[in-house]
Amino acid sequence: DGGxxxxxxxxxxxxxxxxxxxxxxxxxxxxxxxxxxDPGQGLRLxxxxxxxxxxxxxxxxxxxxxxxxxxxxxxxxxxxxxxxxTAFYLCASSIDYRTGDSYxxxxxxxxxxxxxx
Amino acid sequence: LAKTTQxxxxxxxxxxxxxxxxxxxxxxxNDYITWYQQFPSQGPRFIIQGYKxxxxxxxxxxxxxxxRKSSTLSLPRVSLSDTAVYYxxxxxxxxxxxxxxxxxxxSP
Numbered sequence: 001d002g003g004x005x006x007x008x009x010x011x012x013x014x015x016x017x018x019x020x021x022x023x024x025x026x027x028x029x030x031x032x033x034x035x036x037x038d039p040g041q042g043l044r045l046x047x048x049x050x051x052x053x054x055x056x057x058x059x060x061x062x063x064x065x066x067x068x069x070x071x072x073x074x075x076x077x078x079x080x081x082x083x084x085x086t087a088f089y090l091c092a093s094s095i096d097y098r099t100g101d102s103y104x105x106x107x108x109x110x111x112x113x114x115x116x117x
Numbered sequence: 118l119a120k121t122t123q124x125x126x127x128x129x130x131x132x133x134x135x136x137x138x139x140x141x142x143x144x145x146x147n148d149y150i151t152w153y154q155q156f157p158s159q160g161p162r163f164i165i166q167g168y169k170x171x172x173x174x175x176x177x178x179x180x181x182x183x184x185r186k187s188s189t190l191s192l193p194r195v196s197l198s199d200t201a202v203y204y205x206x207x208x209x210x211x212x213x214x215x216x217x218x219x220x221x222x223x224s225p
Contacts, residue, residue, distance in 0.1 A: 033213070035215075040217060041217060042204060042215045042216055042217040042218050043161070043204065043215040044215070045213045045214075045215075048213070058213065059214075088158075090160050090161075092160065098210075102149055102166060102168070103149050103151065103166065103208040105151075105163040105166070106153075106161075106163065107163075108159075108160025108161050108162070109160050110158075110159060110160055111158065111159070111160055113158075
């Protein structure tokens with residue numbers, strides 16, 4: 001059963017603690033993405049990775065870090081430097097970042113809702 | 118950086134055609150326009166993608182005028198299950214800019 005999984009679905013942390021969100025895909029996709037979603041704000045790109053061992057900052061990378069040591073995994077760490085970490089975090093993957101003259105469909109995970117107390 | 122603007126919400130009735138327009142005045146030559154659908158507490162799902170003119174698939178049509186500064190997602194004969202948030206996305210070599218989404222409410 002192929003797909004993209006995120007865990008946990010709900011996560012609570014105390015202010016000042018770092019927390020790592022998991023994202024795994026078994027679709028054999030090269031590209032992976034992390035988005036943050038706040039009410040009324042749509043989706044904002046945090047980081048993306050086009051290939052293993054490579055990643056690029058998105059629009060709101062400050063206070064976050066990522067790694068891409070394996071093709072199927074793209075964990076996101078929310079650090080204590082992130083001023084407003086409470087949000088819904090979405091991970092996505094696509095076959096490739098771009099193929100020919102178009103961009104590939106992104107497949108999204110179910111999301112992790114992080115609440116910092 | 119392409120910024121997108123969409124209506125916050127729209128209302129419709131079952132069986133009607135719905136058109137949602139997205140404005141992207143700063144779209145670059147190599148950028149594509151993609152639309153996604155999202156239900157509450159779920160990840161978005163791909164609907165359609167286009168570069169110019171008209172694209173049609175089994176669920177929607179996408180109209181893009183010659184200047185490409187806007188695009189319109191057309192949903193034919195909506196049903197109650199089409200109630201969701203619809204996002205316009207402009208994709209480029211270093212850009213992935215989602216709009217804030219349009220909440221479509223379909224009533225009986």
